[in-house]
Amino acid sequence: MAYRRRYKKIGLVLGGGAARGWAHIGAIRALHDAGIKPDVVCGTSIGALVGAVMKTTRGQADAKTVRDLILERLGAS
Secondary structure (H helix, E strand, O other): OOOOOOOOOOEEEEOOOHHHHHHHHHHHHHHHHOOOOOOEEEEOOHHHHHHHHHHHOOOOOOHHHHHHHHHHHHOOO
16 A cells, blocks of 8 residues: 655634734744745635735735735725
8 A cells, every 4th residue: 555645734824903914924924934834824804815915925025015915906006
């Protein structure tokens, strides 16, 4: 019987709330700097928006970039 080598998947769950949403950016950057890259990102409210932007930019976005992209997508820029 052949065994496949499996690695553990990492999921990141982000909550809602404006202040918490902006704090998520720092937490995601710290994980990225430590070499921890989640396989799955999900969130609610601002957490979903921040998670989507950070996942698309591969953790390289700063707070201003996240804010600008969110406002652009909402048509409020």
